[in-house]
Amino acid sequence: MTSTYQGQRSPTAAESAAALRRLADEITVLVWTVDENGRCIQLNHQARAYFRSPDEFSFRAWRGFIHPEDLPQVRATVARAIELRADYQIGYRIVRSDGSLRWMSGVGAACFDAQGRYCGYTGTATDVTAAHDMQEQLARSEAEYRLLTENASDLITRHDAVGRYIYVSPACQHLLGYAQEELLGRHPNEIIHPEDAPAVRAEVEAQQRHGRRPAQIELRLRRRDGQYVWVATATRVMVDAGTSAMTGTVAVSRDISAEKLMRQQLAEREERYRSLTSLLSDCYWETDTEGRFTVVGDEATPWLGTAASRLLGKRRQDIALDPTEPGLQAYLRSFARREPFRDLQYGVRPPQGAAPYYLSIAGEPMFRDGLFTGYRGMSRNITEQRRIEERLQALSNENRNLIENSLDMVCTFDTEGRFLRINPAGCRITGYQAGEIVGRRWHEFVHPEDYEHTLAVYRDTFTHGDGNGELHDFENRWRTKSGGEVCLAWSAKWVAEQRVIYVTARDITQRKQAERRLRQLATCDTLTLLPNRARLNEHTDARIALAGREPESLAVMFLDLDRFKEVNDSMGHEAGDVLLQQVAQRLRANLRPDDLVARLGGDEFVVVLPCAHGVASASAVAQKLLAQFDEPMLVSGQEVFVGASIGIALYPRDGETKEVLFQSADSAMYRAKAIKGNSYRFFTPEMHEKARARLTMESALRRALERQELEVHYQPRLDVATLQVVGMEALLRWNHPQLGRVPPAQFIPLAEETGLIGTIGEWVLQQACRHSRRWVQALGRPLRVSVNLSPRQLHDQQLVAKVRQALRESGLPAQLLELELTEGSLAQDPHTAERTLGRLKALGLRLAVDDFGTGHSSLSYLRRFPVDVLKLDRTFLPGLTEVAEGASFSTLAQAILHLAHTLSLRVVAEGVETREVFDFLKDAGCDEAQGYFFCRPLPPREFEAFLRGSLEQAACGMTG
Structure with a gap:
């Protein structure tokens, strides 16, 4: 290495620093070797281009370009490796001269000679900026995807090839009430509504077979609480790129329950709009796809001179005065092109003998799901205007x-x-x-x-x-x-x-x-102009939100009128409407502007108001409202007195939601009504307990017939003179597996109130006729069975048909059937009762008035209705002390017996329990008797055994 640079001038320190700076800015791969003293003795070809000699490269100077945040870690790592003569690898950032950063990966390895003596390090420094940026981008992408998925309000799910959940986004907790882990591994069909599952399968199969783009379908998913929620779901099938086999699916589901509700509300508002058009002077109409009228408003009746329904099924050209008239032809052209039209005029051919009339019509096409369904629009009678125009043309x-x-x-x-x-x-x-x-x-x-x-x-x-x-x-x-x-x-x-x-x-x-009225109808009761249920719900939610958690800061009052039905029945529904309007005015006048009073329907009102002092404030308001009913209402010029019963629930003591508050106030109101007269009651928890107990009994009663828990018992009726059994009364009994024997006084009124008495009464009638027919045949005696009819049964339009069917199916002669009715049932609607009894009497059976003497117009009923038998109520029978003292009961009973016999009626005494009472009846001339003195009510098998016994011996035993 040293020979390469011989003869050259040694670089200055500034030149070496500049070369090292360029190296740090530009080098992509640096390969280096240092001796045991840390002096650089070898560089790769790319690095050598920057220096005259390798020893110009200095790691001490190189570290000057390392980012200050990374430098401590680099120094520590290299120093520890040198100390241990170990290899090292580390990533760090280099700061370029322009301030930008580049990521480097540094690697170093210790070198040893043949004798194992340490002789320095060799290594590389490589630019990994691109790889590092790609890795960061990938990490950000993954983080963004997870952030979107984990925080999306829509439910995002992935499924394996057989449909099982392999991923569920956290939205499932809010949308369905499930935790994510509760759905993993399960199949969607477990929560998809059974009616919607075929549509999901069809969508997946369509994508598999035809490669169709995903389509959004609406379906129902079952929440964890069992309720269903509507969602719009888009499902995409995932396939293997090589084999084209389905590897799974991805689905995105959005809650559309509110949208579905809005659609329903839109339909309801449209219906209200249709009803509003009937108030306009113009006539609303609709036609089908062929132009035939399907709807014509009654406003057209004056024009036609006959019912508007005359136009139904006809086309405009069928009724036109002149089929070639320009207005009619323009209509036909618009109809053919499915275009809206307005202000088209044509003449209409009138009924025979009437003058022609002219219409101006405006309409638009109707489409449903993209399909043309017809036209709708308005017609205006412009006959007079047309005549004026014709005159203007001439004059x-x-x-x-x-x-x-x-x-x-x-x-x-x-x-x-x-x-x-x-x-x-x-x-x-x-x-x-x-x-x-x-x-x-x-x-x-x-x-x-x-x-x-x-x-x-x-x-x-x-x-x-x-x-x-x-x-x-x-x-x-x-x-x-x-x-x-x-x-x-x-x-x-x-x-x-x-x-x-x-x-x-x-x-x-x-x-x-x-139009404003139409908007008002959505939140206003049309009769009283008070807010309706929708406005009440909205207002109560807002009040609850304002109230926060302040104790007893809000009161909900349910108010129900007393004796309102009497006004309706006696004075008519118009008078009842006037009464309701006056009540609404009085309630509104005695409340503050911020208090809300709404009408739920019928004679039920609801008051929602803040109560600064809880019970005390609510009591004062309730008393103030009840005081308004002390003064009479003036209806049709007549003073009318009605009362009211108020039930009060306080927020949050009696409920934290409007639904619970309404239920609590309603329960309290029914408790107040039970007291009679103007009164109010606050809700207490035991009211719910009684309501639940009543609901439990009602539910059990609804299943009693199918579970065969009801029985018909029979109590014999004896001829007082001969002590022979001449008939029996059918009495209903209920033996519940948990409640035991439920007294008739408890479940009969409940059955009457809930309407179950109709089905139960029909079953009793069938059973009584069937048993009686068997005993008549087996014993050869003409025994007459008596069956009670409830007031609700008496007003059943199918009653006569049901009685006729029971007689036909059992084979019992009609003269052996006796139907008992109370005076109360006859008094509810005497006109209807008179017609029904006449039709029953025509069948050949007998009619009896039960509990005679307890009504308020008994004598008039005996003259008005076709009655055969009078059943003397036990309240008219004397007790032991009264028999001994000859009390007035004896005189009253004898008078009733004399009256009945004068009218050719047989008299049956009920509730005979002592020998003394029986002797009294015998002396008084009573015809028949029944009661515990003779026999208690018995089930069919025991009663048949009683009949087969010796009635004469039994009578002798009683008299002896």
Whole structure:
């Protein structure tokens, strides 16, 4: 090495430093060797180009270019390796002269001679900047991908070739309630709704077979709590590049539950819009794809002179006065091209004897899922307008009359927007006289909030260079003379020859009010104008959010009217509506502006209000509201008294969500109603317990028939004179496996309230007829079975058919069936009851009035209804003391017996439990008796054994 540089001048220190600087900036691979004293004795060819001699290269100077943050680590690593005579490898950064950085990889290896003596180090320094940047980029890419995946609100999943989850993003916790590890290894079909699984399979198969691009499908996924959530899922099939075999799938699922709800709400609002059109003077219509009417509003009835339904199924050309009329032909062309149309006019052929009428129609095509389904639009009866136009064609001098009699504003402006003329309708609409408007500019009348927009439209339309312009159906608001505002729809035309703008304006105030009304309907009860359930839910959520966690800071009150049904039944539904409106006014008048009172429906109201002092504040408000019902309501000129029951729940004591608060207040309200009269109650936890117990019994009762837990027992009816069994009463019993024998007084009212009594009563009737038929055949005795009918059954329109079917299927003669009804059921709707009893009586069976004497109009019912038997309630039977003392009970019972016999009715005494009562009945001339004194109610098998026994011996035994 030394011979290479002989004869050359030794470089200066500055020259060596500059060469080393260039080396640090430029070298890509440096290969070096140093002796045992650290002096460089060998460099690679690329490095030698920078120095005259290898010893000009100095590691001490080289380290001066190493980044200060990396230098300590480099020094420590090299020093430790030299001390141990070990190899080393280290990465570090070099700072270039321009301040940029380059990454170097340094490697060093200890050298030894043949005798094993240490003789220095050899190594390399390699530029690895590109590799390092690529590695950093890859790390950032992986980090970004994981960041997106882990924090995405959408659920991202990967699946193996058989569909099992191999990756699930954290969004599954929020969307489905599952932790990631709970889904790994499971198959998606475990949580996909069974009805949606075929669509997922079809999508995967389509991509496999045809290479189709992924399509988004909507499906339902089951959450961990069992509820389903709607998602929009895009699935991509992953295939092996070499074999084209499917290696798995990747799916992205987005929660669209809110979107689905919005679609439903949109459909509901559209339906409300349809109903609103019935309030307009124009007629709404729809046609199918062939132009046949499918919907025609009732507004058309006055035009037709007959029901609007006459047009259903017909086309416009079928009813047209002249099929070649230009307006009708324009309609047919638009229909064929599926284009919207407006203001097309044609004549309609009227019913026989009526005058023709003319329509102006506007419509647009309807599409569903991209398919044309028909047209919808509005029709306006323009018969009168058409006749005027026909007259104008013949008599030009009637032009003024047309303008003067128009219902719309008709006026003219000059080039500066000043009124030149205005018709009476314009004066009526604005409230000004013609002299107060003519000469003034239209700018003075426009509502301030609409002025800038109106001026911009006016300038764009009428102030172009050529002065031409037209305006159609431009809407804005004007101030009237009285200070009010009116909504106008403007149409205008610039006539250059006359330098005049002809203008018409239609008063659309009512239409705008109707549109506002439509928006109001979404959150307002139409009868009382109080907020409805939707507004109540929104307001309560907002109040809960404001209340935070302050104890008892918010109250929810459920208010239900007492005796409202009596007003409805006695005075009619219109009177009931008036009453509800007055109640709403009183409630609103006695609450603060920030308090909300809403109507849920029927006679139920809800009040939500903040309560600074908890129970005390809520009690004061409840008392104040109840006090309003002390004063009568005036309905149809008559004073009406109603009461109210209020249930109160406090946030957060009685619930932290609106649903729980509503449920708690509702439970408290029912407790208040049980007290009778104006009262309120706060919610207590035991109310939920009672509600759950009732719900448990209701659920068990619904399954009682199919589980064969219900039984029909029979109690004999004896002829008082002969003590012979002449019949029996069928009595329902319930034997529950956990609840035991449930008393009829508990489950019969529940069955009546829930509507289950209809199914259960039909089953009892069938069982009683079947058993009676068997006993009549086996014993040869004409035993009559008595079956009770509930009030709900009596008002069942299919009752007569069900009785006829039970008799036919059992073979029991109709004269051996007796149906019992209470006075209360007859009193609910006497007219319906009278018709139903007449049809039942026509079958040949007997009718009995049960619990006679407990009603309020018993005697009138005995004359009105075709009754055969009167069952004397046990309350009219004397006790032992009363028999001994000859109390007034005896006299009353004898009077009832005498009355019944006078009306040719048989009398059956119920609840006979003692010999003394039986003797009294026998002496009084009672016809039949039943009760524990003779026999308790028995199941069918035991009752049949009783019948087969000696009734005469049993009677003798009782009398002995």
